[in-house]
Amino acid sequence: MPLTERGHDVIIDSQFEGMISNGRKELINKYGSKKNIPESEIQFFDQMVNKEENKINIELMDEIISFYDEQV
Numbered sequence: 001m002p003l004t005e006r007g008h009d010v011i012i013d014s015q016f017e018g019m020i021s022n023g024r025k026e027l028i029n030k031y032g033s034k035k036n037i038p039e040s041e042i043q044f045f046d047q048m049v050n051k052e053e054n055k056i057n058i059e060l061m062d063e064i065i066s067f068y069d070e071q072v
Contacts, residue, residue: 020049 023045031037 016052019052023048 027037027041027045028034
């Protein structure tokens with residue numbers, strides 16, 4: 001089954017990329033420009049992104065494991 005709406009990195013999908021983009025835009029709008037965003041806001045945003053980015057797609061991993069099990 002081909003993976004749709006995903007780039008080379010199967011962990012990050014288009015929904016996640018949209019969330020990051022929207023979050024950045026909201027911060028820029030809130031503070032007027034990128035350079036005006038407080039460091040604490042940037043760190044919080046980065047922590048949120050890293051937390052979401054590092055989640056494993058369990059459904060996809062189950063498919064991969066099933067495929068390998070069938071081949072062995």
